[in-house]
Amino acid sequence: MDRTESKHVFVIGLDDFNLAELQTVRNADEYEFHGLVDYDTMVHPPSYPMDAILAEARETLANAPAVDAIIGHWDFPTTSMLPILRREWGLPTPSLESVLYCENKYWNRLAGQEAVPECTPAFQGLDPYSDDPVGDLNMAYPFWLKPSVAFSSYLGFRIDDEQQYLQAMATIRDNIHVFAEPFDNILQYSANRAALPDHGSGATCIAEGLISGRLCTLEGYVHKGEVVVYAIVDSLRASNNVSFFSYQYPSHLPVGVRNRMISYADTILRHIGMDQSPFNMEFFWDEATDRLWLLEINPRISKSHCPIFQIATGASHHEVAIDIALGRKPNFPRNEGRFPxxxxxxxxxxxxxxxxxxxxxxxxxxxxxxxxxxxxxxxxxxxxxxxxxxxxxxxxxxxxxxxxxxxxxxxxxxxxxxxxxxxxxxxxxxxxxxxx
CATH class of the missing domain: 3.90.1170 (Aldehyde Oxidoreductase; domain 3)
Structure with a gap:
């Protein structure tokens, strides 16, 4: 193929490992992959200076021979940058508002309370800078306490009593700015602020009732209003019931349970207005009560699952992210893997x-x-x-x-x-x- 016909795909925070995964997708020789803002800037930096990061991204795109797609597989702020940059370059994109509903755990619970209350646990938004955090608390111990905006269980604590609560609040208060400041910066790009809750910000905490059971992740996408779940991956936890031990595909959950999860996913994604985006969504199935609990929604593929799909289906599901970003309906997965x-x-x-x-x-x-x-x-x-x-x-x-x-x-x-x-x-x- 003439390289001038290649699609130019820009990848936020591209590293060598994920470049290799991208090159497993079908028709990979038809794409030129370009890094957009370097890995160290986007993944685990001490801070996120969003004005400088977005300026760098815009400059790279402005000097590119063509911009056919912009994708990313990292958590916030990568996921929130995508709709901003895609909108500016006239590319298929979810709305920023729908993505922010996923980024902010408190807002996500508010949406769940409205759309799927039967699988939304008890929760409360809290101000970490409050002068009276104990007086503000309406949740009974034990519960989980975490920032509304964070990832990888960062600053997440199980709270069993008042002493743990106050200690955790102090730790969160000292560190919550790492994600709260870039979130509030990105919020200014919202074209429809009225579509978002009028309370809670990046510097909000959330207390959540304990939920448990067999955990799994739905991998899917929304294309032109159609919600498609193409895989379910089981998540096994370590003996402490907190830390992840493994992710395994395909899921061993009963078909009926999986179908109920897919129905809930469809309902809440339509409620928040998600479209033209991959997603992954985590659920617990409490086997004893047959209760389903929605844990979280991420507006991206799970990068942790890319090699799993490459081994079991023959290609990374980066393919889904590329197709959606190009405005195409994916054809994934295919039974071409080395192991079942x-x-x-x-x-x-x-x-x-x-x-x-x-x-x-x-x-x-x-x-x-x-x-x-x-x-x-x-x-x-x-x-x-x-x-x-x-x-x-x-x-x-x-x-x-x-x-x-x-x-x-x-x-x-x-x-x-x-x-x-x-x-x-x-x-x-x-x-x-x-x-x-």
């Missing part, structure tokens, strides 16, 4: 310590000769103290990501344990993990 079951495993350490050994590149490559589908992301270096790692949940430290496939779920878990034994991470202290 695939998973992402997240080896974790439950306790602070120093890393004394990480696997070598040669050691990983030797494992990949035995397991050609294997992808390993090492998240730590020798000498790292785990408590200094960024973007961890409040109860564990994730040291790597392991993507593998197998013929059955038991074989998948056996393969994971074998791989971790060979990788042989070591620490200065004896600490519990989720893999030995």
């Amino acid at each position: 079951i695939a998973g992402k495993f997240m080896p974790r350490v439950f306790g602070d310590t120093v890393v004394t050994r990480v696997p070598s590149r040669e050691g990983i490559e030797t494992l990949q000769k035995q397991h050609p589908e294997l992808v390993v992301h090492v998240a730590v270096n020798e000498g790292d103290r785990l408590s200094t790692l960024r973007a961890q949940d409040s109860y564990s430290y994730e040291i790597a990501d392991i993507f593998i496939g197998a013929d059955s779920e038991s074989a998948l878990h056996d393969k994971f344990r074998h791989i971790m034994e060979v990788l042989d991470f070591r620490f200065s202290d004896v600490v519990p993990t989720n893999y030995n």
Whole structure:
């Protein structure tokens, strides 16, 4: 193909790993992928200077030979930048307002209360800067407390009593600005502010009643008003029932349960006005009561699932994001994978310590000769103290990501344990993990 005919696809925060995943999509040779604002600026920086970030993105796009699509797979603020930039370049896009309903957990619960109250837990918005946080609280202990705008369980705490509540509020108050300030900056771009709640901002907290059960993620898209769920991925948690252990595809949930989740997804996405966007949506199924609980909505594909789909279906679901951004209805997934079951495993350490050994590149490559589908992301270096790692949940430290496939779920878990034994991470202290 003449390269002048290629579609120019700009990817916010593009890194080498996701570039490789993008290149697995069907007809990848018809696309030229370009980075739009670098990875370090968009992923885990100390702050998000949105005016400068958007100015840099606009300059890159203005100097491009063509702009056919703009996509992104990172959380806020990437997801909120997409509708702003797409609107400015006349590209297919969801409304900014529908995306902000997903970004702000408090607003999302308000929408759930209106559209799907039967699967919306008890919740309350709270001001972290209040002079009387205890007097403001109307939730009974225990509950979850988190900022309205954040990701990866950042500043999320289980609260069992008043002392924990006050300590968590103090921690959130000192750090909530990291996401609150860019959220309030992006809010100024809303073309229909009246469509959003008139209370709560990026600096709001949310208290939520505890929900539990078997967790899964619906992967889907909305195209010209049609809501399509093309995959459901099970999320397994560690023994603390908080930290993720693995994501596995396909789901083992009963068909009837999955269909009910899809119906709820359709209802709430129509309620918030979402269109022309991929999404992923997390639900709990409480098996004992047969109750479904909506956990959250993300207006993007899950990047954590990209290699899973590549292993199990033959292509990353970046393909969905590209098609939707180009205004096309996706044709995904296809049964072209190497294994019928695939998973992402997240080896974790439950306790602070120093890393004394990480696997070598040669050691990983030797494992990949035995397991050609294997992808390993090492998240730590020798000498790292785990408590200094960024973007961890409040109860564990994730040291790597392991993507593998197998013929059955038991074989998948056996393969994971074998791989971790060979990788042989070591620490200065004896600490519990989720893999030995």
